[in-house]
Amino acid sequence: MSQAIQFDPIRLPPEAEELRLEVRDFLSEEIANGGFDPHRTIMKSGFDREFSKRVGARGWIGMTWPKKYGGHERSFLERYVVTEEFRSQNAPVTSHFTADRQSGPVLLKYAEEHIKEDILPKITAGDCCFCIGLSEPNSGSDLFAASTKATRTDGGYLINGTKLWTSNAHQAEYMIGLFRTSPPTKENRRHGLTQFLVNLKQPGITVNPVRNMAGKHDFNEVLFEDLFIPDDHLLGEVDSAWKQATSELAYERSGPERFLETFYVLPELVRVIGQKPDARAAEGIGRLVAQLHTLRRMSVSVNGMLQAGKEPVIEGSIVKDVGTIWEQSLPAKARDLAAFVDDTPSNRSNFDELLQYATNIAPKLTIQGGTTEVLRGIIARGLGLR
């Protein structure tokens, strides 16, 4: 093994716990005055620009970024608390979450100064949505098969090709896209791809909806026809995107959103089971809660280690692998455990509705953001096996 697996028992610091109370107050006020409806965000849409602006106004987007770009220079553990509290109430974070988690940090690292000054403050104000353009019709797990082309032209590049499964492309202002600038080389099949910032609000782009099996429109097909991207929108080194991804991945993989996507089923299960469960139901609930608690401890630990400047890459992948499998299996386990709960509609209609929805979306949880198989390959590499 290259390195021992490490999960320091990290606790959230007092300032994070103070922040939690503020966040809870904010969320209950929002719910009370109709700012958002937790039920609706699960079933319908989690995109709510006005809500995102109110979150931005509280200083809860780009929390860890430098102040000069509208950030707040707070710790990853404080951001952690905000993320998990929002998830637990199904707050509609779609408009800002991708930019907050992924795109903003990429810009911070690779974008030109004037772009950072222009875009990052819009993100932190909750007024700018990003999407991620990696997958294509013939390139999913194998990112390096991407074929959407960026061809050199005067002052920039022309983009031609198709991105697929692009979540929120229909609502986003920008994409961070991965395009082919050169063919791969014999020695390195990962060579030849470059990251670009794409302004989606311009000619040359067509966004077509792709409805998912739960009846929702979240992801899209994005067609590029001679879309012009200026030179200063290039992110990082030409042909070398493969070098740029790795360090951010621990953040991307280890957050609470990686195991809380179906969480809403669990309290409802506890509710329908009631205060005096039989041994079977009690055992089932006890196991689920113990599993979730442990996942959370792992996730807090990875974020704490990141805050301390460590690079828990294998640990981050493990959190996502164990976490996504857990959130995927939760609806099935809840279904089993509630099998003998009375059928009277008043008793379990809310539970049934949530369970149906969670069951319908469960298949995607181990596919989006890298499949189980891909994650296990990464863990195996960390173990020194490949």
Next chain:
Amino acid sequence: MSEVDSLLIDATTKIFEDLSDPQTLNSAATDDWRSALWSALEESGLTLAWVPADNGGSGASLADGFSILELAGKFAAPIPLGETLLAGWLLSRSNVECPSGMMTVAPTRPRDKIQMTEDNRLVGEAFGIPFGNLAEYIVVLAYKEEVPHISLVSGKDCIIKGNPGLSGDGRDTITFSNTTPIKIAPAPDNFSGQEFCIMGATIRSMQISGALQSILKLATDYAQERVAFEKQISKFQAVQHNLAKLASETAVAIAAAGSAMDTINTATQYNELVFFEVSSAKIRTGEAVGEAAAIAHQVHGAIGFTEEHILHRYTQRLWDWRDDFGSESEWAVELGEMVAERGADELWPLLTAR
């Protein structure tokens, strides 16, 4: 986070490397290694780590003791070190002087209850007592009209029915029929009896975490040595994915046990949060044992199923440990009852309490 004494850890590692090497023990013709190992641990003060210096122990911190036990797990050490540490802790907390020698504790199954008669004799039966036959003394939690008492009993004064358990360490049945203890004291103030199982479960979680780290290493090393179809078996994706799963379950155990240990180390009282952390750890490490042991064996093929190979020294102890001080099922029922009793809206506050 509690600081662990790294010198102590290095010294303990050395003792285990020299005297508890799994391969050496596995091939040994006699049990002579046991007294050598125990004496070395005793001389270094490790067996009475949790007994204060004033009472003749070495007064190590809880954190140090737990780390020693994680190490003992890494070596699958077949001695009652965890039991003796726990026994010493219980005796000291009750202000009872601690003897030297191997000790175990009873009961270790949540449903077993030992009674103490009016004239201070012990009555009852305790099943699955680790090292019951081997230990010189048994520290017993018994109830005298519902008031918990700690007593020190000589093994010779009880009826012990041997049961090897899965590992051969012994999971013995001890019958107390009007047994007279050597010493008795009321349990410390605020001691409900649950602390006993809570400490025991944390000890086992740490040992499990240690042993899983070792079988992960055994399995990854073996996969890189063994060749089949002209390749190292580690090059087969099915094997890689199994090992990744083994690593994940090991990671889960490290995190769960570490968090429970840290909670106990810093707890001023054994409240609901301590129960929550420790029950979760015992449930989740126990679950990890099932999955991880199965994978480690699968990766080893037939060789891992032999007496000659050391893998079973780990897996059989792992299976024993997950039964001690409450199995996954037992803790899960209790935890589930607590969650249900508190109600749906109190679940999230419980999860995020720290």
